[in-house]
Amino acid sequence: MEVAKAYRVKKYEHRFNPEMLQKVESAHTTLMLSQLSARVKGKGVSKDVAYADQEPLFPWRPKRWDATPKVIMVIGAMQLGMVAYGFQQPALSKTIFCGLIGIAANVMKQNAILPPPKDPEMATEEESGRASRNFVRGFLLGALATIAGTLVFSLPEVLVSQAKMTLPTIPGMPNIIVSMKILGAALFNWVMTSFYY
Structure with missing residues (x-):
């Protein structure tokens, strides 16, 4: 390389x-x-x-790649801010904002790992489409993390409705169910951005 x-x-x-x-x-x-x-x-x-000639089973799957500590802390702080805001004013739209933060961070990470060519004339065929592939992969990683986090953190809601119970209310938190979904989206996006590409 x-x-x-x-x-x-x-x-x-x-x-x-x-x-x-x-x-x-x-x-x-x-x-x-x-x-x-x-x-x-x-x-x-x-x-x-x-084994370079053997195609991996899922070539598109997220691969392990640790971000720099600075990126981990900055993205973590941004996602933590969204979670804090989501716990104060819960709305599912905040999961989208967590996803947008994750998408932006993943695209930047993709461009750092596989930088687009600086001079398009000297780019190989593989390098010429790299910027668009980086964007698509970053978008898909952010969307995957947002959806997975929201679904996983929706399990308490499903379990409570199946058991016909009510969740305890916490003073100062208007809607704990929505807040948990925001937490899930933020957590999964932070993990995806910090440790995968």
Whole structure:
């Protein structure tokens, strides 16, 4: 991955110098061939490389990737603010705001992990559509987290209605059921943004 990035950078730096561009191409080819021969001999092959030709079962699933501590704290504070506001004035629209925070954070994280090309002319075919794919994936991760959090934290409401009970009222909290759904959306979005991509 780093070799490919360095190759693209060097190729871009020497795009107007055919002689240096040829040297960069030659060095890259030599490096790739040496790595290939090492893999063929079975030396130092990681599982990612050894099984690279096998498609994962769910390639679109969220993958583990920890955000920086600063991002974790900032997004956590934003979601916590939404939860506090949701407990004071419960409304299901606040779950949407939690989702929007999660979507924005996930899109930024996607762009940090797989940055869109700075120069579209030098972009490979895979890189050219990266910005739109990052947005779609960030949107889907935020939407998934919002829906999952709302559904999971709706279980108390379902259980109470099935048991024909009433939830205890807490002074100062007008609607604990809606507040729990906001908490679920915020918590799931924070976890998704902090630890997955």
